[in-house]
Amino acid sequence: MKRYNKKLSYLALAIASALTTNIALAEEANESTSAQDNSGLERIEVTARKTVETLQNVPVAVTSIGAEQLEQNGISVMTEVQQFSPNTTLQSSRGTNSTLTAFIRGVGQEDPLWGYEPGVGIYVDDVYIARPQGAVLDILDVERIEVLRGPQGSLYGKNTIGGAIKYVTKKMSGDAEFDIKATFGNYARQDYKVAGAVPVVDDKLYVGFALASLSRDGYGEFLQSGLPGQDLENYNKDVFAGRVTVEFTPTDDWFFRFNYDNTQDDSNAKGGYRLLPSIVTDAPIPDSVYDSYTSLPTKNVVENEGWSLTAEYYINDYWSLKSVTAARENYSPTNIDFDNTPLQIFDVPAIYDDEQFSQEIQLNYNGDNLSFVSGLYYFDGESCGHYDAIIFQSLTAEKSGCNNSESYAVYAQGSYNLTEKLSFTLGARYTEEEKYANVNDDLRFSIEYPESNWIPGYTRGDLPVTEVLNGNKTWSRFTPKVGVEYQVDEDMMVFASYSQGFKSGTFNPRASTNEPAVNPEIVDSVELGIKSEWFNQLRVNATVFALEHKDRQYKSVVPNEDPTVLDSRLGNIGQSEAIGLELEVEYAATESLSFNFALGYIDSEFTEVLSWNGNGYDDISDIYTVANTPDTTANFGVTYDIETSVGTFVINSNYYYRDDYALVELDNRLTQDAYGLLNLGINWYSNEGDWTAALHWKNITDEEYMVGAYDFTGGQDEEGNWLPGFGGDTTLIAYYGDPTTISLTIGYQF
Numbered sequence: 001m002k003r004y005n006k007k008l009s010y011l012a013l014a015i016a017s018a019l020t021t022n023i024a025l026a027e028e029a030n031e032s033t034s035a036q037d038n039s040g041l042e043r044i045e046v047t048a049r050k051t052v053e054t055l056q057n058v059p060v061a062v063t064s065i066g067a068e069q070l071e072q073n074g075i076s077v078m079t080e081v082q083q084f085s086p087n088t089t090l091q092s093s094r095g096t097n098s099t100l101t102a103f104i105r106g107v108g109q110e111d112p113l114w115g116y117e118p119g120v121g122i123y124v125d126d127v128y129i130a131r132p133q134g135a136v137l138d139i140l141d142v143e144r145i146e147v148l149r150g151p152q153g154s155l156y157g158k159n160t161i162g163g164a165i166k167y168v169t170k171k172m173s174g175d176a177e178f179d180i181k182a183t184f185g186n187y188a189r190q191d192y193k194v195a196g197a198v199p200v201v202d203d204k205l206y207v208g209f210a211l212a213s214l215s216r217d218g219y220g221e222f223l224q225s226g227l228p229g230q231d232l233e234n235y236n237k238d239v240f241a242g243r244v245t246v247e248f249t250p251t252d253d254w255f256f257r258f259n260y261d262n263t264q265d266d267s268n269a270k271g272g273y274r275l276l277p278s279i280v281t282d283a284p285i286p287d288s289v290y291d292s293y294t295s296l297p298t299k300n301v302v303e304n305e306g307w308s309l310t311a312e313y314y315i316n317d318y319w320s321l322k323s324v325t326a327a328r329e330n331y332s333p334t335n336i337d338f339d340n341t342p343l344q345i346f347d348v349p350a351i352y353d354d355e356q357f358s359q360e361i362q363l364n365y366n367g368d369n370l371s372f373v374s375g376l377y378y379f380d381g382e383s384c385g386h387y388d389a390i391i392f393q394s395l396t397a398e399k400s401g402c403n404n405s406e407s408y409a410v411y412a413q414g415s416y417n418l419t420e421k422l423s424f425t426l427g428a429r430y431t432e433e434e435k436y437a438n439v440n441d442d443l444r445f446s447i448e449y450p451e452s453n454w455i456p457g458y459t460r461g462d463l464p465v466t467e468v469l470n471g472n473k474t475w476s477r478f479t480p481k482v483g484v485e486y487q488v489d490e491d492m493m494v495f496a497s498y499s500q501g502f503k504s505g506t507f508n509p510r511a512s513t514n515e516p517a518v519n520p521e522i523v524d525s526v527e528l529g530i531k532s533e534w535f536n537q538l539r540v541n542a543t544v545f546a547l548e549h550k551d552r553q554y555k556s557v558v559p560n561e562d563p564t565v566l567d568s569r570l571g572n573i574g575q576s577e578a579i580g581l582e583l584e585v586e587y588a589a590t591e592s593l594s595f596n597f598a599l600g601y602i603d604s605e606f607t608e609v610l611s612w613n614g615n616g617y618d619d620i621s622d623i624y625t626v627a628n629t630p631d632t633t634a635n636f637g638v639t640y641d642i643e644t645s646v647g648t649f650v651i652n653s654n655y656y657y658r659d660d661y662a663l664v665e666l667d668n669r670l671t672q673d674a675y676g677l678l679n680l681g682i683n684w685y686s687n688e689g690d691w692t693a694a695l696h697w698k699n700i701t702d703e704e705y706m707v708g709a710y711d712f713t714g715g716q717d718e719e720g721n722w723l724p725g726f727g728g729d730t731t732l733i734a735y736y737g738d739p740t741t742i743s744l745t746i747g748y749q750f
Contacts, residue, residue, distance in 0.1 A: 040537045040588035042066075047166065048148050049413065050126075050155055050373045051364060056531045059425065059485045059495035061149040061543040061582055063088075063598070067170070070139055072639070072652055072683050074696030074743065076183075076191070076214075078137045078145065078167065083635050083656040083677070085147040086582040086600025089628045090165070092136050094708035094735050095336035097237060097267045098302040100135035101708065104149050106578045106604035106629040107162030107523060107549060110665060114352060114385040115403035115437065115509030116553075119521075121152065121160035124167045125259060127308050127326040128156075130381050131354045134263060134304030134330050140241055141195050141210035143170040149582065150545060151501030151523045153479030154413050154427035157377060161501040161523040161549070169259070172197045172206045172247055178750055181692075185743030188217040189237075197245075208245040215239070219739055220290025222271055222298060224283060224342040227455055230298045231268055235290050238266040255312040262305040269300035269335040272710065272733035275670070276722055280729050281341045289704050289736045295344045296335040297455055303331045322362040329355045333450070338710055339731045343393055344447060346712065346727035350387035351450050356380065365414075372414025379407045385509070386450045391727050396444040400465070403507055407433035413481060425483035425497065432476045435517065437507035439469035473517040475505050492532040500524050506553065508570035515569040522550045539586040546579045554666075556611050573611070576626055578604035592641040596654075600633040625668040630659035647691075650683040663709035663734070669716075670732065672706045692747040699740045708735040 044055040048062045055064055063085040065075075075081065079100070082090040089108070093099040099112050102120035109119045112132045122129040129135050145167055152160040176198055183191035190213075197208035218233030241263040248256040271292025274285055283293050306328030313321040332352040339345040362375040386400035413427025442465065452460045483497035503521040529543035552574030580602035587595045606621040637654035657676045662668040678700040684693045712731040714723030722730045 040591070041533060041539055041586065046144075046146050047168070048146060050362065051366070051371070056491075056533060056539070056541075057493065059483055059493065059497065059529065059531075061527065061529060061545070063147040063149075063584065064144050065147075066144045067142055070142065070145070071694070072650055072681060073637075073654065073679070074681050074694060074698065074745070076139050078139065078165070081145050081147065081165075083654065084598060085149070086584065086598050086633055087149065087580055087602050087629075088147055088163075088600070088633070089630075089661075091628070091707040091737075092270075092735075093132065094272070094710070095270050096133075096265075096300060096302065096332075096334060097239075097270065098134050098136045098263075098265045098304075098332075100132045101628065102132070102135075102162070102165065103628040104147070104163035105525075105545065105547060105580060106576070106602055106626045107547070108628060109503075110627060113509050114354070114383040115401075115506050117159050117504040117506060119159065119503055120162040121156055121164040122167070123156075123164060124261075124306075125169055125308060126166075126310070126324050126360070127306070127328070128356075128358060128379070129328065130159075130356045130379075131330060131352070131383060133332045133352050133354065134265070134302050137167055138212060138214060138239060138241055138263075140193065140212050141169050141208075141243055143168045149543075150525050150527060150547070151479075151499045153499060153501030154411060154429045154481040155373065157409050157411070157429055157431055157479075158407065158433065158477075158502060158504050158520075161503050161521060169243070169245070170208075171257075172208050172245070174199065174203065174206070177208075179747065180749070181745055181747040183743050183745040185216075185741055187219060187741070188215075189741070189743060190215050191745075204249055206247045208247070210243045212239070212241045214241070218268070218290070220271075220286075220288050220292065222294050223286060223291055224293045227295070227297060229456075232298065233268055234271045234292050234298075236268050238268075240264045240266075253314045255310075257310040258307070259310075260305075260307045263302070265300075265302040265304075267300060268298040269294075269296065269337075270735060271298075271337060272340045272708075272735050274340050275732045275734055276713070276730045278339070278341050278345075278729050278731075279724060280345060281343055283341055289734070290739070292337075292340050293342050294335075294337040294340065295342050296337045296347050296349060298335070300334050301332060302334075305329060318365055318367050320362075320364045320366075322360075322364065324358075324360045324362075326359075327355075327357045338712060338733065339727055339729055340733055341729070344390045345393065345729050346731060347390040348387050349390075349449050349454055351385060353384045355382045369417040370414060372412060374412035374414075375410070377407075377409040377411070379405070381405050388444075388448045388450055390447050394445070394447070396446060396448040398442045398444060398448060398463075399439065399510055401437065401439040401469070401509060403435060403437045403509060405433055405435045405504065407431055407504075415485070421487045423485045423487075425481065425485065427481035429479045430476070431479070431502075432474065433504060434472060434474040435504070435506060436472045437469060437509075437517070438467060438471075439507070439509060439511045440465045441468040441512050442466050469507060469511040469514050471507060471514065471517065473505060473507070475520055477502050477520060491534070492530070494528075494530050496526075496528045498524070498526050503553075506570075508555070510555075511570070513569075518553045518570050518572050519551055521552055521572070524548045524550075537588045539584075541584045543582045544580070545582075547577065549576045549578070552576065552609075554609065556609075571610075573609055574606060574621075574624070575608040576604060576606045578602055578626070580604075592643075594639045596635075596637045596639075598633075598635045602629060602631060604629055623667050624665055625662040627662045627665045627668070630661040630674075632659040633657065645687075647687050648685045650685070651681070652683070653678070653680045655679075658705075663706055664711050667711070667715065669711050669713065670706070670709045670734065675703045675705045676701075677703060690748060690750055692745075692749075694745040694747075695743070696745070697740075697742050699738060702740040703737075704739070705737050706734045707737045709733060
């Protein structure tokens with residue numbers, strides 16, 4: 001940790017220097033009005049600490065992207081939010097459009113298989129989304145998206161060791177509303193969105209709804225397929241989503257909100273691009289990175305639905321109670337052709353089936369010198385699945401089972417104003433979690449699919465099942481947070497904090513023996529930050545941080561009583577560290593012209609990964625790389641408003657830069673080079689405020705960039721020749737981000 005302590009001290013000195021300069025400037029500007037009250041800078045509200053606060057007053061590294069900014073930048077899906085949040089990676093995970101890969105500050109989870117827990121928490125209206133399947137949310141009736149960076153263990157609990165993404169939907173205004181939008185673009189894109197709200201009883205009862213049909217042809221195609229009559233579009237989109245909201249305010253003291261949402265994603269399974277020619281087929285490397293081959297059905301389904309009921313009671317001016325009850329379920333039959341050839345070299349048809357229920361009760365206080373949030377939390381989740389790994393065109397390695405969890409937590413976090421300028425934050429959460437797991441493991445000397453009619457005419461028999469793991473384990477964890485904040489003046493705050501988070505312990509979903517569970521992963525993090533506004537026009541927020549990620553869960557050989565037996569198990573064998581800087585700047589140059597800039601820098605590495613050599617443990621951390629984590633991310637944007645006789649035009653453009661980054665943690669043989677995305681938008685608003693139109697041109701330079709990969713090669717020999725790996729082929733596969741897209745959106749509201 002010495003190397004990181006030294007670098008942290010350098011970063012801290014840089015921040016201290018900036019603070020000294022800023023404080024001097026603040027003294028010169030003492031008589032100016034608060035920037036927060038000036039129209040040049042928008043007042044931004046967030047709920048990062050589970051209560052409404054302004055962005056500039058919350059001592060948390062958080063980025064908030066509001067509905068207007070999302071609309072003017074043409075952001076249609078949650079993964080695009082990564083452009084505006086430093087040190088953040090949000091990608092559609094490999095073989096589907098809807099499965100999320102999320103990393104913040106180098107902390108996340110590569111593998112979306114049931115049983116593995118995410119490292120970044122996803123929340124929709126305070127409801128935790130436990131599984132990554134279906135977590136790539138389309139922007140529908142949203143008020144804002146908040147990105148909280150760093151461990152959020154005290155308030156949000158397990159699986160937020162990297163941070164949390166909060167998707168906040170719009171509350172109803174009290175008036176009758178109706179909004180319709182249609183988007184048309186290249187690749188035959190057609191999106192239709194309708195949203196509305198109706199006051200059933202004035203000032204008491206409102207009903208709202210939002211519907212969306214989102215479709216697009218594929219960016220590429222499947223060039224050969226082992227099955228006739230398939231839809232050969234690759235990277236296409238076919239989504240229908242809906243939401244219903246009921247809000248009820250019977251008295252001034254009570255508020256109820258019921259939400260129901262449903263998403264049906266029938267987009268094709270996504271085929272990867274072979275970076276190496278196959279040594280067992282004659283199919284050449286495709287000309288387009290969006291083209292692929294497959295021997296599986298292209299059909300893919302993600303069904304995701306849930307409901308929540310929020311009740312709030314304002315006891316008096318200081319105290320309030322809040323209850324959030326929610327349930328969700330997901331069903332996803334999917335096809336991933338890992339080798340991406342017309343032969344069954346390594347095909348994995350699979351089913352994911354998840355359910356969850358949660359209940360949270362909060363007791364909150366907001367006084368003159370003291371404010372706190374406290375609560376009780378219960379979670380019950382069932383995460384099950386089944387896959388058939390078809391290899392060598394003749395064998396099927398079958399896995400199935402469940403990793404179910406039940407957890408209870410109690411938490412409290414409060415801030416106390418010791419003086420008018422100095423305050424302290426103290427928070428803690430105690431969690432107790434029990435997991436139940438079973439794994440079935442079978443080898444079939446035939447080709448099998450999870451269900452009958454998975455391919456036309458196929459009938460699955462009543463096959464025997466061999467249970468190899470059946471166990472349960474209970475963990476408890478105390479996760480604290482300590483912070484100090486100093487309000488230099490009404491426009492500047494500095495803060496420092498320590499926080500801890502944990503990712504759940506688990507059982508190996510690919511176990512072949514009755515192996516024990518692994519313990520939770522732990523992240524300890526320290527931060528030093530500043531939030532400031534200057535001269536009614538400039539907002540500067542910065543954070544330096546250092547974190548230690550311990551007990552990382554990886555597969556490894558472990559000691560066995562019989563030295564001739566290689567016992568491969570999931571274990572807590574990894575440790576990594578990171579240090580970094582985040583800077584966010586917004587400058588309102590004039591009433592019409594504004595600039596924004598976001599910069600993230602991180603230096604992360606594995607410091608220890610243990611592997612049993614027969615006599616002891618070797619440290620093999622040199623062959624591990626922190627994946628999905630560029631050293632530098634940056635975004636620069638410009639917005640210009642033009643008032644005319646025919647309406648207002650808002651022109652915006654941004655350039656997003658990502659440094660090179662590894663795509664695979666173990667034996668990384670695939671790195672995405674640094675690249676940049678240039679985007680342009682022209683938005684028009686009628687003088688009456690009812691008509692809107694927007695033209696968006698994204699990835700103008702048509703950059704080709706990888707967002708996911710699979711490496712099943714045997715590596716390279718001394719002469720650089722690729723060796724065959726699992727499945728007997730040289731399988732090195734990449735998935736790519738969107739090419740150049742152009743779209744026109746027309747909207748009408750009344």
